[in-house]
Amino acid sequence: MPARTEGGTQLLAIERLSTSIRMRKSAVEAVTRLDLSLRAGETLGLVGESGSGKSMTGLSIMGLLPPGGHITEGSIKLDGRELTGLPEREYQRIRGNEIAMVFQDPMTSLNPTKTIGEQVAEPIRLHTGASQKQARERALDMLALVGIARPAERYGDYPHQLSGGLRQRVMIAMALSCEPKVLIADEPTTALDVTVQAQVLRLLHDLKDRLGMAMLLITHDMGVIARWADRVSVMYAGGIVESARTDELFTGMRHPYTQALLACTPRLTQRREHTLYSIPGAPPDLADPPAGCRFAARCAHATDHCTSEAPPLAPARPGHLLACWNPVEGPLAPVTDPAATSDKTSADPVVSVDDLVKEYGAGGFVPRRQARSVKAVSGVSFSVLPGQTFGLVGESGCGKSTLAKMIVALEKPSSGDVTALGGKLNELRGRGLRRHRRNLQMMFQDPLDALDPRMRVGAILREPFEAQGIGTAAEQLTAIKELLDEVGLPHNVLERYPHEFSGGQRQRIALARALALNPRVIVADEPVSALDVSVRSQVLNLMKRLQAKHALTYIVISHDLTVVRYMADTVGVMYLGKLVEIGSADDIYLRGAHPYTASLIAAIPEPAPGGQAADDLDIGSELPSPYDPPSGCRFRTRCPRAQTRCAEEEPALLTFDPGHSAACHFPLREPQNV
Amino acid sequence: GGESKNDSAARKSGSQTFGELPAESGTPKDGGTIDIAQQPGAGPYYMLPIVPGAFNSTYVTYQFQRLMYRPLYWFPEGASPKVNEALSLAELPKFTDGDKTVTIKLKPGYTWSDGTPVEAGDVVFFIDLLKAALKKNAANWGSYTPGQFPDNVTSAKATSADTLTLKLKESYNPEWFTADELTSVVPLPAKQWTKATGGSKDAEAIYTALDKASRDPASFASNPLWQTVNGPYRLGSFDVTTNFYSMSANEAYTGPQKARIKTLNFRPFTSETAKFNQLLSGNLTMGTVDQSHVSQVAALKAAGYNVYGAPRQGFNFIMLNFKDTTDNVDKILGQLYIRQALQHLIDQPGYIASKGMYNGAAAESYGTAPASSPYAAQTVATAPYPYDPAAAKKLLEEHGWKVVPNGATTCERPGAGATECGDGIPQGQTIKFNLFYRSEPQLHSAVSTAFASEARKLGMTIAVAPKTFSFLIQNYNVPAAPSKAGEWAMSTWGGFSTTPYPTMTGTFDSKGSGNVGAYDDPKTDELIQASVHGEDRQAVQAEIEHLRTDLPVLWLPNAHTIWAWKNTLSGPQETFAALPTTVLTPEYWYLR
Amino acid sequence: MTRFVLRRLGTSAIVVLGVSVITFIMLHGMSGSPGRAILGVQASAEAVAAFDHEHGYDQSLVVQYFSYLGRLLHGDLGHSYKLNQSVNALLAENAGRTAMLAGVALLLAVAIAMPLGVYQAVKRNSIGDNVLTTLTFIAYSMPVFLLAMLLIQVFALGLGILPAQASQSSSTFVIFTEPRAMLLPVLTLTGITVALYSRYQRSAALDQLAQDYIRVARAKGLSMRLVLTRHLLRNACLPLVTLIGMTIPLLLAGNLVVESVFNYPGLGLLFFNALNNQDYPVLLGYTLVASILTVLGNLLADLVVAVSDPRTQRA
Amino acid sequence: MSGWRLAVRSFAQNRLAVVGVGIIVLLGLFCFVGPHLYLTEQIAVDPVSSLLPPDGEHPLGTDAQGFDVLGRIMKGGQASLQIGLFAALIATAFGTLYGTVAGLAGGIVDGIMMRVVDTMLSIPFLFIVLIAATRFSSSVLSLSLILGAFSWLAPARLVRAEVLSLRSRGFVAAATVMGATKPRIIARHLIPNALGVVIVNITFQVADAIIAVSLLGFLGFGLNYPNVEWGTQLSDGVSHLFEGAWWLIYPVGGCLVLIVMAFNFVGDALRDSIDVRLRRR
Numbered sequence A: 001m002p003a004r005t006e007g008g009t010q011l012l013a014i015e016r017l018s019t020s021i022r023m024r025k026s027a028v029e030a031v032t033r034l035d036l037s038l039r040a041g042e043t044l045g046l047v048g049e050s051g052s053g054k055s056m057t058g059l060s061i062m063g064l065l066p067p068g069g070h071i072t073e074g075s076i077k078l079d080g081r082e083l084t085g086l087p088e089r090e091y092q093r094i095r096g097n098e099i100a101m102v103f104q105d106p107m108t109s110l111n112p113t114k115t116i117g118e119q120v121a122e123p124i125r126l127h128t129g130a131s132q133k134q135a136r137e138r139a140l141d142m143l144a145l146v147g148i149a150r151p152a153e154r155y156g157d158y159p160h161q162l163s164g165g166l167r168q169r170v171m172i173a174m175a176l177s178c179e180p181k182v183l184i185a186d187e188p189t190t191a192l193d194v195t196v197q198a199q200v201l202r203l204l205h206d207l208k209d210r211l212g213m214a215m216l217l218i219t220h221d222m223g224v225i226a227r228w229a230d231r232v233s234v235m236y237a238g239g240i241v242e243s244a245r246t247d248e249l250f251t252g253m254r255h256p257y258t259q260a261l262l263a264c265t266p267r268l269t270q271r272r273e274h275t276l277y278s279i280p281g282a283p284p285d286l287a288d289p290p291a292g293c294r295f296a297a298r299c300a301h302a303t304d305h306c307t308s309e310a311p312p313l314a315p316a317r318p319g320h321l322l323a324c325w326n327p328v329e330g331p332l333a334p335v336t337d338p339a340a341t342s343d344k345t346s347a348d349p350v351v352s353v354d355d356l357v358k359e360y361g362a363g364g365f366v367p368r369r370q371a372r373s374v375k376a377v378s379g380v381s382f383s384v385l386p387g388q389t390f391g392l393v394g395e396s397g398c399g400k401s402t403l404a405k406m407i408v409a410l411e412k413p414s415s416g417d418v419t420a421l422g423g424k425l426n427e428l429r430g431r432g433l434r435r436h437r438r439n440l441q442m443m444f445q446d447p448l449d450a451l452d453p454r455m456r457v458g459a460i461l462r463e464p465f466e467a468q469g470i471g472t473a474a475e476q477l478t479a480i481k482e483l484l485d486e487v488g489l490p491h492n493v494l495e496r497y498p499h500e501f502s503g504g505q506r507q508r509i510a511l512a513r514a515l516a517l518n519p520r521v522i523v524a525d526e527p528v529s530a531l532d533v534s535v536r537s538q539v540l541n542l543m544k545r546l547q548a549k550h551a552l553t554y555i556v557i558s559h560d561l562t563v564v565r566y567m568a569d570t571v572g573v574m575y576l577g578k579l580v581e582i583g584s585a586d587d588i589y590l591r592g593a594h595p596y597t598a599s600l601i602a603a604i605p606e607p608a609p610g611g612q613a614a615d616d617l618d619i620g621s622e623l624p625s626p627y628d629p630p631s632g633c634r635f636r637t638r639c640p641r642a643q644t645r646c647a648e649e650e651p652a653l654l655t656f657d658p659g660h661s662a663a664c665h666f667p668l669r670e671p672q673n674v
Numbered sequence B: 001g002g003e004s005k006n007d008s009a010a011r012k013s014g015s016q017t018f019g020e021l022p023a024e025s026g027t028p029k030d031g032g033t034i035d036i037a038q039q040p041g042a043g044p045y046y047m048l049p050i051v052p053g054a055f056n057s058t059y060v061t062y063q064f065q066r067l068m069y070r071p072l073y074w075f076p077e078g079a080s081p082k083v084n085e086a087l088s089l090a091e092l093p094k095f096t097d098g099d100k101t102v103t104i105k106l107k108p109g110y111t112w113s114d115g116t117p118v119e120a121g122d123v124v125f126f127i128d129l130l131k132a133a134l135k136k137n138a139a140n141w142g143s144y145t146p147g148q149f150p151d152n153v154t155s156a157k158a159t160s161a162d163t164l165t166l167k168l169k170e171s172y173n174p175e176w177f178t179a180d181e182l183t184s185v186v187p188l189p190a191k192q193w194t195k196a197t198g199g200s201k202d203a204e205a206i207y208t209a210l211d212k213a214s215r216d217p218a219s220f221a222s223n224p225l226w227q228t229v230n231g232p233y234r235l236g237s238f239d240v241t242t243n244f245y246s247m248s249a250n251e252a253y254t255g256p257q258k259a260r261i262k263t264l265n266f267r268p269f270t271s272e273t274a275k276f277n278q279l280l281s282g283n284l285t286m287g288t289v290d291q292s293h294v295s296q297v298a299a300l301k302a303a304g305y306n307v308y309g310a311p312r313q314g315f316n317f318i319m320l321n322f323k324d325t326t327d328n329v330d331k332i333l334g335q336l337y338i339r340q341a342l343q344h345l346i347d348q349p350g351y352i353a354s355k356g357m358y359n360g361a362a363a364e365s366y367g368t369a370p371a372s373s374p375y376a377a378q379t380v381a382t383a384p385y386p387y388d389p390a391a392a393k394k395l396l397e398e399h400g401w402k403v404v405p406n407g408a409t410t411c412e413r414p415g416a417g418a419t420e421c422g423d424g425i426p427q428g429q430t431i432k433f434n435l436f437y438r439s440e441p442q443l444h445s446a447v448s449t450a451f452a453s454e455a456r457k458l459g460m461t462i463a464v465a466p467k468t469f470s471f472l473i474q475n476y477n478v479p480a481a482p483s484k485a486g487e488w489a490m491s492t493w494g495g496f497s498t499t500p501y502p503t504m505t506g507t508f509d510s511k512g513s514g515n516v517g518a519y520d521d522p523k524t525d526e527l528i529q530a531s532v533h534g535e536d537r538q539a540v541q542a543e544i545e546h547l548r549t550d551l552p553v554l555w556l557p558n559a560h561t562i563w564a565w566k567n568t569l570s571g572p573q574e575t576f577a578a579l580p581t582t583v584l585t586p587e588y589w590y591l592r
Numbered sequence C: 001m002t003r004f005v006l007r008r009l010g011t012s013a014i015v016v017l018g019v020s021v022i023t024f025i026m027l028h029g030m031s032g033s034p035g036r037a038i039l040g041v042q043a044s045a046e047a048v049a050a051f052d053h054e055h056g057y058d059q060s061l062v063v064q065y066f067s068y069l070g071r072l073l074h075g076d077l078g079h080s081y082k083l084n085q086s087v088n089a090l091l092a093e094n095a096g097r098t099a100m101l102a103g104v105a106l107l108l109a110v111a112i113a114m115p116l117g118v119y120q121a122v123k124r125n126s127i128g129d130n131v132l133t134t135l136t137f138i139a140y141s142m143p144v145f146l147l148a149m150l151l152i153q154v155f156a157l158g159l160g161i162l163p164a165q166a167s168q169s170s171s172t173f174v175i176f177t178e179p180r181a182m183l184l185p186v187l188t189l190t191g192i193t194v195a196l197y198s199r200y201q202r203s204a205a206l207d208q209l210a211q212d213y214i215r216v217a218r219a220k221g222l223s224m225r226l227v228l229t230r231h232l233l234r235n236a237c238l239p240l241v242t243l244i245g246m247t248i249p250l251l252l253a254g255n256l257v258v259e260s261v262f263n264y265p266g267l268g269l270l271f272f273n274a275l276n277n278q279d280y281p282v283l284l285g286y287t288l289v290a291s292i293l294t295v296l297g298n299l300l301a302d303l304v305v306a307v308s309d310p311r312t313q314r315a
Numbered sequence D: 001m002s003g004w005r006l007a008v009r010s011f012a013q014n015r016l017a018v019v020g021v022g023i024i025v026l027l028g029l030f031c032f033v034g035p036h037l038y039l040t041e042q043i044a045v046d047p048v049s050s051l052l053p054p055d056g057e058h059p060l061g062t063d064a065q066g067f068d069v070l071g072r073i074m075k076g077g078q079a080s081l082q083i084g085l086f087a088a089l090i091a092t093a094f095g096t097l098y099g100t101v102a103g104l105a106g107g108i109v110d111g112i113m114m115r116v117v118d119t120m121l122s123i124p125f126l127f128i129v130l131i132a133a134t135r136f137s138s139s140v141l142s143l144s145l146i147l148g149a150f151s152w153l154a155p156a157r158l159v160r161a162e163v164l165s166l167r168s169r170g171f172v173a174a175a176t177v178m179g180a181t182k183p184r185i186i187a188r189h190l191i192p193n194a195l196g197v198v199i200v201n202i203t204f205q206v207a208d209a210i211i212a213v214s215l216l217g218f219l220g221f222g223l224n225y226p227n228v229e230w231g232t233q234l235s236d237g238v239s240h241l242f243e244g245a246w247w248l249i250y251p252v253g254g255c256l257v258l259i260v261m262a263f264n265f266v267g268d269a270l271r272d273s274i275d276v277r278l279r280r281r
């Protein structure tokens, strides 16, 4: 439970901070007249959509703006000392010493050619004047503090030898090594798996308390905010629109943007029958911001006043600041528009996967010994009924994408079969396979990568018809226009190129393309993980609608459990190449039998304040190497319930409910007798 | 240029010398060291005075070996290419028995450096070694022409310590035999070397041992073998890496003049420019000056040098290939009037004057013998077919060609008649040659281009292309590469040097192994036969005159070989006059 | 690591063998009889034939290649009949001077290019950067010989403060004993190399500057200088090491031109003279040695990178 | 705005690139149109008026053969540019084909093809080209062929790497899933996307080839009378440098540096603008 330290001493005070980044021709006003205050011992959450200026705020405080970036007005006071305009030499004494920062991507934030020990010890030597030996001692302590086991052994490791979670711990150790007064954590967990995310946030929180720091937690995830922040500032297009205590913000927000943001954040409790809330439109271009309230264009409550004059950030109540002319009261009622649902006809499965195995040789000229291959997928079986959605979840690297590629015949399985629409993909070649593909389409995670940058949208959408030799040019054009109507894009996009669209629009184009051939099955690999929350719900709604209309069968892959929960009828949980549990969405989310499933679900931060962390289900962060996975049950190395049997014997799938089975020797529930 | 106006006027007409020889000055005194520039890339790589073709050059002979090993007959005498009796080890030979027996009497007093006299046996030793060498491999002696010396000597006997008799296979023109054959005989220390190589009397074994020692430049200076000399100098040091070598005076030399200067340093260079810069900066006592630096001679004089040049003993040309059947080149070049027309296109005085070409440092030359040769008639420096494009055009038109300036001149009247194109030349034939020139120095390119440019004005196409010297002589040489005879029509790479008795045997006789362009003229064969075998000591004059007008090649100016030496160095004038022939007699020199 | 080294050695050996085949065939293609080239224009046909036979030039190409390969395996690069020395000796005699010239130029180039490139990257688009970029562009676009001539014109002919020719001494250490005479050749070779390296170093440093770890290091409170020396330099120089390995042929070519322009007796001049003399064994020998140097240079660069970049040490 | 238009715009924003194109156009006009306006004798040599310093009649003096140097530079520039372009096109065409085949074939074929490239890359370019040049008579075509024959290696590597990376791109997978055939993928996706790299490469190759041909000319393997290129001109001029005939060296040397620099400018800018377009999200 975060401690509520109201009225502590004000440590960091930012007033009317404006930051602009000069470009060749224009200037981006990344931060505009921003007010922020941070008290000792508290965690202030800074939340907002991508591009709203969160990182720039953090970097402004650090005095580390990118080239061309500069503070145009305002002040930043640390403990009463003005930081803007501080000479570089003095700033250096503050950075890493009084204010420290943890960055988003632990994979690229460490110098690849220095040992982690050196990197942690560096600020200690720099700021405390410690000797090499003292610095080493202190660095070892810090590594231990952030939960790295046997730090002395790890001291000489290089970053590439560490998993993402461990690297982020190293980053934290580095930031905290001089016990700063203020820690700025910029999306410290976005790049991490949900299981690891929970651990890292807990660690940060505990350390903050232990070291008596104040923390500015930057994130776009309302769930994270709800659980870890004492106070929240909501940022939109460079400025703060609302700022309040966490519980007050979640229950009694006044700004329409805060309201909308919260409404479109997916939750486990979201009813599948209802459509998701989404914010219309897109954030303004900061190189040319509109006059007045910047949210006005997307706001349901906007009046003429909003578009002409910008509302100031003023107290709405004690401790609750707001910048809005037409405030609202409290959260939006849940949307109850029925989501389109297809009539579930139970027939033969459209896709069935049978004991699928994929091992990647380590590559190279000479074939390697078996032991050096990556066991990406190891014996996965399931089947999908027509018109249904099959969801696949699991941590990064567990083989989800590999499985998806095998289902659409982009990869050849090492062994096992994929049967799709009555045909065994293994046995199909050339023309036969091409015809078969019509019914089996795929959506990719990164739509920009999946759309040829040198083709106009018209050509991109025409390609499926041409590849299959369907229709005349005129027929194709008609079909393409229908597709655009279906995904809700205007016809004039045909002449444009992929890079000229926003992420959501691109994903719509990708979806249109996938639909072009009237497929029966669409495999969607992380269809929304590259998108902002507001856009994400638009795309998910669209997918649902199209599924109902065309009786599509989806296989949706996501590491975001709430997405799968919302979309899928049946959910499969993968761990290190194995399917460990499968069942209906409710089976998995409400009655999970596998300890891994349970810990995954427990790790999801719910966007409601006061959520309780399930500490007993902490499973550590290190995923075993896919080169030689553990014997017996692959999860045993991280399983809190593991016993010797788990190492010796590979668990078989046990049935718990009809259609619900899990592979575990010591499940959380008693299996049904078969 | 450093020359006065008068000089340049003289040069325009092709003066025989470049500058004047300074008079001897100062009083001779002993001692001192001088630095002489080696020719770039021409370092000596062989010791024994039987030099294999691979290492043969005038530099090796005259600036290295002749300083240590004196020949039986020395030549030239000053600037004139004839036997120098004073410097020769023997008296002039006597021919008897219908010019088939030669008797040679050695002069008294010449000794090896260990004090033993130079004897007739030493000459026989040389001939035996030479025969042994050639038996092993024809390439073992660079000056070898099959059938000539020593093949034409049936026996060589020392009849006494100082007399020697050679029996010849055929009778030879005594002048020729003396000047062209006996000048290459170099007495060698028979007793010393027989002992040093193990005592075996077998010439082949001795040759093998000497050859082996000669192929080890690293030991040239240290091997005691080479310390037995009869010349004014002996090798002091030799650096394999750079080819720097030095000569020290042979105190036991018994020739007409003992060396005064104690040490001669022969310094190697990588290029003409490098050498020239060293001269300019005063770091060299003497060295040659390349044509491309002639315009800076004034600076050299200002730096305290004497500069003097003269044509070397030889002639320059554009070689014609009479065997190139491509496009009837052989038929066309076979016509004398065509060769005449082509020669009419070469502006020797103009080329010599041009700053981009000879820059004044060349002499007009129109024959096989240099003007300084006692055998050459006065006509050698007069053009038989002077630069006259109009005359060339007239010649062509008179022989049935339709001349199209800057276009394609074609044959209109085929046939062998006096006003027709000539035997084997069909109607409509065009005149197309290719001309390969040596890629460096740039002079060759300039001359070839100028020639091609003139020809073009008469509608004749001459395609020029550079080739490296080695490539040229490997590939564009009818006797050496008969299969490639169809690939070239003309080539130019410099010239031939001439022997003291300037007959063209081996070069322009139809069977000559050096007959690069396969020139084939019965009259020439006849005249050469007379030069080599006849009784008439002046027979070669008729040969020279015939070749001059019959154009076996197209004549080019004869470039001067220019030397610069510090004016602190002096000696008899004629010893400096011999410099352009690359022959050094440093024993006469002294530092003032 | 060992495996990586062994594998790289294996491919290098194959490459060297391939090089020997290609150069042999190419040089053989120069046709004509070596005997004629060596003995001269007036040598008799008999002498030429005898010479060619004695040295095996009259045998078939395959036979000649294998006997050449056999000798190569014994470390014998052949014999130059023009210079009456073994190619091994010729290369050995000249290698020192060339290595000294090229080595000093290379060291200078790296020593200049590294800080220069980093400076330009850090101060990108400043006046200093623009001036330097223009200069490096000019130097980069300048053929070696032109740069050499320009330097001669300015320093030797114009100002007259430096000699136009390199030292003609046979000493390997002329660079130290006669620095004035060696200044222009070294400058020329350094000039073109610096242009290439600094342009590359600039973009490598720019790439690294954009990396997150640089920002992290700044956030730790390191001054820009420390960030550069402690973090950026090593990462930004690794690509340069690879580039140096790959540019050895360029360096050798530049060396060839510099040596022939400045008349510096070394391997380049040896090669150039051999080219003009059709000195077949020398051409073959030096081309092969240069290729082996290139292969070794690449190998060494890869090893240096492998040793200093922990990410590659896994294999 | 189209992808290419965007590239053109970002290219046009690069001041150096515009300067580069300007120089290329101007020098191109100078060399190819100039001789029609500034008439000089470039065929018949004139030994008498050789090595004249610049004056009213000959703005840049005359060379050793009496040719007007200004006119000579135009003539030499034609050949230098032609050879540079031809050689670059030959090298790029062959290298692209080779790299594409290797990249697409993969496995052992790729391995062997790349070892061949490694081998040829190990032989210093200048050495092998010089050896080749001693064999052939020089003409625009033969020089282009010789240079092209030994400079396709870099584009081959580049294109192979590009093909390999393109092969793993999402849109190729997407096309496969749609049922596109291999030839279709190559024609519609791989080639258009690799084109940028190839075009950038051509510009750099032209620059490199012009330098290389000047080197050959300088070392004595350039074009022969009546043709000439800049390298030969420079080489001919060197011998007169010490006599102070600066006009034989610096005008032509300046042109050479300018044109090479211009191509490098353009190449750099093209590379940046193509990168920008792909980076932009």
Ligand SMILES: Nc1ncnc2c1ncn2[C@@H]1O[C@H](COP(=O)(O)OP(=O)(O)OP(=O)(O)O)[C@@H](O)[C@H]1O
Binding pocket: A021, A023, A028, A029, A030, A048, A049, A050, A051, A052, A053, A054, A055, A056, A057, A066, A067, A220, A286
């Ligand atoms: N280096 C830069 N140069 C120019 N503009 C930039 C730069 N970095 C960011 N911006 C712009 O500044 C604005 C704010 O960016 P910022 O990175 O602070 O957003 P953010 O809230 O951190 O977003 P995200 O959640 O995506 O990290 C955006 O409009 C962005 O396009």
Ligand SMILES: Nc1ncnc2c1ncn2[C@@H]1O[C@H](COP(=O)(O)OP(=O)(O)OP(=O)(O)O)[C@@H](O)[C@H]1O
Binding pocket: A360, A361, A374, A375, A376, A394, A395, A396, A397, A398, A399, A400, A401, A402, A403, A559, A626
């Ligand atoms: N082409 C390949 N060659 C070798 N190994 C591969 C290849 N593709 C994937 N792998 C490995 O196979 C394993 C599974 O990868 P996959 O991409 O299927 O995981 P994922 O579950 O989709 O992960 P993420 O959530 O990060 O996308 C990983 O260890 C990965 O490194």
Ligand SMILES: [Mg+2]
Binding pocket: A054, A055, A056, A186, A187
């Ligand atoms: Mg951010």
Ligand SMILES: [Mg+2]
Binding pocket: A400, A401, A402, A525
């Ligand atoms: Mg994936």
